[in-house]
Amino acid sequence: MIPIVKGLVEGDRRSLARAISIVDNQEAESRQIIKEIFGMTGKVKTVGFTGPGGAGKSSLVGRLIPECQALGHKVAVLAVDPTSPITGGAILGDRVRMLGNLEDEKVFMRSMASRGAIGGVSKSLRNAIRVLDAAGYDLILVESVGAGQLEIEITKVVDLTVVIFTPNTGDNVQAIKAGLTEVGDIYVVNKADIDGAGPLYNTIVDLIGDTERKPSVLKTSAKTGKGVKELAKVIDKLLSEKSNNKDRQRRMLEEELKGMVSDIVEQKVAVMLSENKKYSSIVDKLANKEIDPYIAAEQVAASLFK
Amino acid sequence: MIPIVKGLVEGDRRSLARAISIVDNQEAESRQIIKEIFGMTGKVKTVGFTGPGGAGKSSLVGRLIPECQALGHKVAVLAVDPTSPITGGAILGDRVRMLGNLEDEKVFMRSMASRGAIGGVSKSLRNAIRVLDAAGYDLILVESVGAGQLEIEITKVVDLTVVIFTPNTGDNVQAIKAGLTEVGDIYVVNKADIDGAGPLYNTIVDLIGDTERKPSVLKTSAKTGKGVKELAKVIDKLLSEKSNNKDRQRRMLEEELKGMVSDIVEQKVAVMLSENKKYSSIVDKLANKEIDPYIAAEQVAASLFK
Numbered sequence: 272m273i274p275i276v277k278g279l280v281e282g283d284r285r286s287l288a289r290a291i292s293i294v295d296n297q298e299a300e301s302r303q304i305i306k307e308i309f310g311m312t313g314k315v316k317t318v319g320f321t322g323p324g325g326a327g328k329s330s331l332v333g334r335l336i337p338e339c340q341a342l343g344h345k346v347a348v349l350a351v352d353p354t355s356p357i358t359g360g361a362i363l364g365d366r367v368r369m370l371g372n373l374e375d376e377k378v379f380m381r382s383m384a385s386r387g388a389i390g391g392v393s394k395s396l397r398n399a400i401r402v403l404d405a406a407g408y409d410l411i412l413v414e415s416v417g418a419g420q421l422e423i424e425i426t427k428v429v430d431l432t433v434v435i436f437t438p439n440t441g442d443n444v445q446a447i448k449a450g451l452t453e454v455g456d457i458y459v460v461n462k463a464d465i466d467g468a469g470p471l472y473n474t475i476v477d478l479i480g481d482t483e484r485k486p487s488v489l490k491t492s493a494k495t496g497k498g499v500k501e502l503a504k505v506i507d508k509l510l511s512e513k514s515n516n517k518d519r520q521r522r523m524l525e526e527e528l529k530g531m532v533s534d535i536v537e538q539k540v541a542v543m544l545s546e547n548k549k550y551s552s553i554v555d556k557l558a559n560k561e562i563d564p565y566i567a568a569e570q571v572a573a574s575l576f577k
Numbered sequence: 578m579i580p581i582v583k584g585l586v587e588g589d590r591r592s593l594a595r596a597i598s599i600v601d602n603q604e605a606e607s608r609q610i611i612k613e614i615f616g617m618t619g620k621v622k623t624v625g626f627t628g629p630g631g632a633g634k635s636s637l638v639g640r641l642i643p644e645c646q647a648l649g650h651k652v653a654v655l656a657v658d659p660t661s662p663i664t665g666g667a668i669l670g671d672r673v674r675m676l677g678n679l680e681d682e683k684v685f686m687r688s689m690a691s692r693g694a695i696g697g698v699s700k701s702l703r704n705a706i707r708v709l710d711a712a713g714y715d716l717i718l719v720e721s722v723g724a725g726q727l728e729i730e731i732t733k734v735v736d737l738t739v740v741i742f743t744p745n746t747g748d749n750v751q752a753i754k755a756g757l758t759e760v761g762d763i764y765v766v767n768k769a770d771i772d773g774a775g776p777l778y779n780t781i782v783d784l785i786g787d788t789e790r791k792p793s794v795l796k797t798s799a800k801t802g803k804g805v806k807e808l809a810k811v812i813d814k815l816l817s818e819k820s821n822n823k824d825r826q827r828r829m830l831e832e833e834l835k836g837m838v839s840d841i842v843e844q845k846v847a848v849m850l851s852e853n854k855k856y857s858s859i860v861d862k863l864a865n866k867e868i869d870p871y872i873a874a875e876q877v878a879a880s881l882f883k
Contacts, residue, residue, distance in 0.1 A: 536842055540835075
């Protein structure tokens, strides 16, 4: 066992933090870490939290920690925050500050930067969850900072997805409907103490009446703590139903494997293209507009597979 | 020539709008459209606008349109706004409203939704630019609404990138530096009429002193219009230098071709995986933790390439 794995298994937080950095940045040592810990994993349960900016995700996750600990869980939080090349680490910095006061011995919190491709986020996240699993954490709360494709990727990696809405983010019914029908297992109307929470809650419940699977809808206030204990209980109940689903676990592994195989194949294709003389003559024809991009791509693909 | 291509070439705006929808959504007809117009393209020049939310990108682009028209360009605007599965079309809706008053016969504006993968954004954008090129537009202003990986993808597709900062988005020097060194050809301090614009401008100029390529730094106010004419002139000058670079054009085509070849290969791999019996036994071993994900991926890849 390499020292860093020994350290994290024995509860050393510095080893744990370093191991997550290594898998997050996909450094060379990542492979050895996963190889050594893979056999120890399989106990962890994961919950993703998503929703528009300003919905109070961080505060709600902060409130959930002690409630989940009270239910017997050893809790860790991962905030997935892909760094923008333009706006840089600003969000990350804010977040670390915001969560700072919650850092104690019982909970482990970490922002993941996952620079680069969306596919890299899933890979980093899956492996960070494995590291936490091996370190004895049994409940990981994953907070998505970004939006769009990232949210979808995270829902594929976690056992359960909580979508958080709030009366004052100005989402219209259409937007809420899109969010409802696609990803959530639990819908939360946060900031339930402010105006508009009741109508928003009713809108969501109405929309859910139309869907086949009937996710839970809850009201919370991260400010007062109201409803948070109930949310923790619903999460706990759904997790024990969902995460023991062997078919689902297998599908998730298949998904991961496909991604990793695609990475290998893509690298091979890149090497082939740089060595294939035919390729450069096809680019010439494309540049001269003798063929269009679709025909060019088919010609290259055909030459690779011969 | 299919009717829609005939229509857009003859200046029919409905045909043009429909053709862009088709290539944006990558509908079946997309291929035929690109095939027919590819030979007519090559005159267009493209400028990407990126920067943190709240920097006033839309307003500045709005102000730039008449200035670019005054320089003799036929201008179109594409706002790339990948729809979040959670927050849905909200941003898109706002934007269309915001730009509504600018819609006239001389300028063509379009929001592109590009649902799905980041790679899909580049593909849709390249083809939408070709459609506009065939329709006679010679200057396309591409506004990025999303952040992160999307911004990087857009800069690969356009000839020139303008990065917009503003005193009140609270970006720290580190973030600005990251933005500066990576993507921009021109840096703009917008909202130059408010407090903090001077120091921000000086910070950027100082940081640029450290970089090898020396991009332009300009101050504008989308509110008063100050500095916008100068920005249009700088864009025009840089475009004529940059877009005539044959090597760069060829590299962009190569990049596109690689993406398209990867798509074809990925589809082939998906088919192979579903037909390959060995694959399912490898997933079994992975699920039983007999092998780790890295070894599993290598075993699958090896079986595909034999």
